[in-house]
Amino acid sequence: MRIVVAVAAAAGLALAAAPLLAQEHPEMEAARQSLESARSQLQSAAKDYGGHRKKALEQVNHALEEIKEGLAVANQKEKKVEKKEERVEKKDQNLQRKEQQLQQKEQNMKAE
Numbered sequence: 541m542r543i544v545v546a547v548a549a550a551a552g553l554a555l556a557a558a559p560l561l562a563q564e565h566p567e568m569e570a571a572r573q574s575l576e577s578a579r580s581q582l583q584s585a586a587k588d589y590g591g592h593r594k595k596a597l598e599q600v601n602h603a604l605e606e607i608k609e610g611l612a613v614a615n616q617k618e619k620k621v622e623k624k625e626e627r628v629e630k631k632d633q634n635l636q637r638k639e640q641q642l643q644q645k646e647q648n649m650k651a652e
Contacts, residue, residue, distance in 0.1 A: 572607050575600050
């Protein structure tokens with residue numbers, strides 16, 4: 541029972557994350573959906589067409605893997621940008637704090 545709940549929770553998280561990816565990369569999401577539809581149609585085809593159906597299915601699976609890897613690369617780049625933004629923000633906060641300290645010292649010196 542715990543396994544079923546864990547799998548359901550993981551599936552729920554994956555489904556919840558999918559709209560985020562769709563919003564961030566709509567073209568890649570549309571391509572992924574089209575390829576999954578094509579894969580389904582190829583899998584349900586009654587004939588082998590001289591091995592060409594199988595080869596097409598392999599290429600569709602490869603294209604789906606490429607989309608997955610491309611989104612992973614985009615995600616890594618976005619994370620790097622976020623980290624840089626966080627570092628800049630932290631430096632800005634430090635500078636603001638130092639400026640406040642200097643202003644306080646200046647006010648203390650004027651009061652003396």
